[in-house]
Amino acid sequence: MAKPEVSTCNPKQALYEQFAVVAKALGNPQRLELIEHLAQGPRSVDVLANKVGLPIANVSQHLQAMRRAGLVASEREGKFVKYRLSDASVLSAFAAIRAVAERHSAEVESVVRGWFDRHDDMEPVSREELAGRMAEGLVTVIDVRPADEFALGHLAGAINVPLAELDGRLQELQGREIVAYCRGPWCVMSFEAVAELRERGFSARRLDGGLPEWQMAGLPME
């Protein structure tokens, strides 16, 4: 990622270089995971390191690489350095790359198919539909992310039922249709939650997209 000075005389080359720097910064699974976390809100280096299970120094370097590419920005807050996505365009780029992968890679399909047998069942609830049904009080929205992430911001009206606790809290969820969400479109926790709930006879669906998409759509958070 070292690119001390991009200074080809050929301006066309220089442009492609700049674009490549951005794509290169996205071209690493660890960094993509970091972006997915940052999409939910600003985070400090060690919170991120804990979440993704990497050494702090390693995460710090990845974050700096992304900062050089313009994907993230950082500000010091006391002892901590909070990183955040620099722009909504970063999420768009992530989504666009995901779209390419979805169309091509049979592997991506198959990962998702692992949780669902029939295609119909995968159909998620749209944000607009969910917003409407929440207003009518017809639906229980569960946030299946870990409690610490929930605490840092969540969909207005959602209750936190971390995936690990789902088993023991089924009685809370009786009676209404359930919509589960988590970090983003391919966050597997919501897939697992829906699969488990259906096995117990609940009527459960996934929200289309995760928290970042909800927030970007201007829908209420708390």
Added chain:
Amino acid sequence: MAKPEVSTCNPKQALYEQFAVVAKALGNPQRLELIEHLAQGPRSVDVLANKVGLPIANVSQHLQAMRRAGLVASEREGKFVKYRLSDASVLSAFAAIRAVAERHSAEVESVVRGWFDRHDDMEPVSREELAGRMAEGLVTVIDVRPADEFALGHLAGAINVPLAELDGRLQELQGREIVAYCRGPWCVMSFEAVAELRERGFSARRLDGGLPEWQMAGLPME
């Protein structure tokens, strides 16, 4: 780019790996240049090699790398192998990455500023506006790409004035406003053409985007 088997047991990791493969394939200036050419239509390996000025074997390898990532597809046609973008989503991803680079990188800005002093002058003509004015016959549209690229497909009604020939063909262009386009949003040939035309006193503007964008918008080609 070698990734013989992506088979982490962790499905989350596997997904990020897949997404990273796509981004990585976009993370190289040469490959981005190839994509820009392929965005105009299917091309054979050696046509591409001539355009980008790289050894054929090298181009072939880049194309294969992109094929593995799902960015391009290929079909044999007699002696030739024609590569093409596999999907419109590839162009979206390219555009999204470009958008990130534009917002962040002062360098990208400065490359463009090299051709124009004032920001107002950079404002391009939208596709819709141009389509309307062409219908009224008010405007001369010039395609400043090399003749061979023009021959493989161009905007309906455009005339081909390769940048290299612009000097000698000014009298053809007298009388009407000129709109220039070339390969894509950052293709510098149209910037140069407009700058040169203005120096000679012509009223000239750039088309917003290039040929691929026009085609994607469903506007007429020939």
Added chain:
DNA sequence: AGTTCATTCAATAGAATTATTGAATGTATT
């Protein structure tokens, strides 16, 4: 069959990326 040409393959060296380690820096707290 032999020739020509486009493409791919295989092997290589050089460059860049990544994870890891431990030391250094900077900021709050006592």
Added chain:
DNA sequence: AATACATTCAATAATTCTATTGAATGAACT
């Protein structure tokens, strides 16, 4: 000032990526 803690820096080895070369393959043409 001394400590604790979060982050960054610097150096390293392992891996991966890239360009280059020349040989091999595949399809058309004589």
